[in-house]
Amino acid sequence: MSRGPSAVERYVAGPSRAKVRTAPPLFALHRLTETVFDLKVSHRFAVQLTAALTPDVLDGLDLLFARLRDAGAITAADPAWCRRVCLALLHEVNDLPADSPALAPSATADETEARANLLVRTTLGALGGTHDGSALSLANQAAPVRS
Incomplete structure (x- = not known):
């Protein structure tokens, strides 16, 4: 019997599953955020964020935010x-x-989507994005990432 990936392994794979390199950046941000909250909601005490912040995860996040800036979704440089x-x-x-x-x-x-929506909306606002809701509306059109 094969064992599926652990919660931490699934978290570490999040940036590649969200296609941070190729998907429209708002879609990727929402998918990545949903993946994280899906894991955190279903494994409240098992996923420790600091243990999963590998160089690949950090690089994926940095790339995503550079792409969001380049797309005009945020102004933070x-x-x-x-x-x-x-x-x-x-x-x-x-x-x-x-x-x-x-x-x-x-x-x-659901709880995962509600948390993802709040995080995306708040992050975009904090980083100089629009507050008109259109970015979140576009991101919500992405199919949810469920494990």
Whole structure:
């Protein structure tokens, strides 16, 4: 009987599964974010973010934020700073209780999608992106990444 990939292995594979190099960057950001929250929601105590921040994951995130800047989705210039902001926000969104009012605007979404939507929206705003909702709407059209 073969064992499937562990939660950490699935997290580490997230940037490649989200196609951060080739997919439209907003789609990739949303897919990657959904992948992370899917793992964190289903493995609350098993996934430690710091253990999974390998050089490949960091490079994938930096590439994604450079592509988001190049596409005009954000104005922040330093991909490493963008990554740090996103990871800090990821921690905060992950710590929200499931009934948090911050997750309420996504009433039709499941918990994973609600957290992903909040993180993408907040990250884009923090990094100089638009606040009109069109970027998130486009990203939401991407098929969810479920394991």
